[in-house]
Amino acid sequence: MQWAIGIDIGGTKTRVALVSADGVIGDLRVAATPRLAADVIATIDTLIAEVDTQAASAIGVGVPARVDVSSETIFSGGFVDLSGPSLVGRLSRSRGRPVFIDNDASMALLAEARFGAAKGCSNAVLLTIGTGIGGAVLVDGRILRGRATAGQLGHICVNWRGPRCVCGLRGCLETASSGTALRRLITDAELPGDTSIESLLARQDDRARAVVRGWAQPLRAGIDSLVAAFGPERLVLGGGLGAAAVRALADFPAASPWFQCEVAPAALSDNAGVIGAALAGLEARP
Ligand SMILES: [Zn+2]
Incomplete structure (x- = not known):
């Protein structure tokens, strides 16, 4: 079974989960989303360390902002401004895995289309x-x-x-x-x-x-x-x-x-974002 780490940075909560390719959550951590970008990154680092295993071959991140996927650019979002730090570069260096980033709703739709309300x-x-x-x-x-x-x-x-x-x-x-x-x-x-x-x-x-x-x-x-x-x-x-x-x-x-x-x-409620992020991470692997 293939596994990936999904990260969903929401306006209120940040979720980090180990997710299998068939959409099953193996481990999940949830924390309040801090207001400052540096604190968000620190929170993600802490949560990833708790769920990470050798089995995870990719990381996907959903952010509440406009994202240019091809250039991995985050444009300023409404509630948490992550447009400054290079989240992808930082994560891929620290975790040694390919990282894919997209808008949080895109991640959630991917999960709903695969396993949830829009299945099929x-x-x-x-x-x-x-x-x-x-x-x-x-x-x-x-x-x-x-x-x-x-x-x-x-x-x-x-x-x-x-x-x-x-x-x-x-x-x-x-x-x-x-x-x-x-x-x-x-x-x-x-x-x-x-x-x-x-x-x-x-x-x-x-x-x-x-x-x-x-x-x-x-x-x-x-x-x-x-x-x-x-x-x-x-x-x-x-x-x-x-x-x-x-x-x-x-x-x-x-x-x-x-x-x-x-x-x-x-259908996947609060977990659509982390499941979709992990799937997107797996599918985007080089
Ligand atoms: Zn408008």
């Missing part, structure tokens, strides 16, 4: 809905990279007159249907700040329904556009709010008969 699909789209919205696209079995950083699906426009996004555009999907946007809708509706999406979905009153509608309708518009653009066999929603978003969308079906697509919750 050659064409699939993933949205990760958390503090922000990440995305990845699988076309004919391969992650779509475009010129360098394709798949920034949180930044497709759902309202060209909408609020300014961190990326510089207006009315991005992330500004309307992320966890941050949901929190704002809850506050604007004068509901308690700790109101959960689950409690909103369970309620039938007008105020709760208005919040769910305000959050889910732009998401449906974004999904309709993605289905029109990529024609996926399945569209997977992951991240902390993925499963709730699938339920919320049930009341807002795709409007056009042309652009129907099954929307499914992610």
Whole structure:
């Protein structure tokens, strides 16, 4: 059996795991993600040392940022800025193994397509809905990279007159249907700040329904556009709010008969990133 080390640097948690080629986690370590890049690297070093074995022949790293895979360049991300240090060079020197780096959503989609909610699909789209919205696209079995950083699906426009996004555009999907946007809708509706999406979905009153509608309708518009653009066999929603978003969308079906697509919750939950990173590391070995 072939093994690799998968590393998933999330906005909140960093996961490092020893993963087999058939997607089984042999050992897993989880730690809080520090804010500073130097501390993130130190955390990764500590966690790798705990799971590393001679059997691991490659390392894959998923980062919450735009990544140019061909040049191994990380562009500044939203929550942890890893654009400064050369993560790949440093890791490959210290661990003596080839290292592959990509965006975290691309890693998660690879795992979901191989073993999870998009199993058997050659064409699939993933949205990760958390503090922000990440995305990845699988076309004919391969992650779509475009010129360098394709798949920034949180930044497709759902309202060209909408609020300014961190990326510089207006009315991005992330500004309307992320966890941050949901929190704002809850506050604007004068509901308690700790109101959960689950409690909103369970309620039938007008105020709760208005919040769910305000959050889910732009998401449906974004999904309709993605289905029109990529024609996926399945569209997977992951991240902390993925499963709730699938339920919320049930009341807002795709409007056009042309652009129907099954929307499914992610199946590998928090471990999709480490599993996908390890697989990508194995597949990218020279
Ligand atoms: Zn944007």
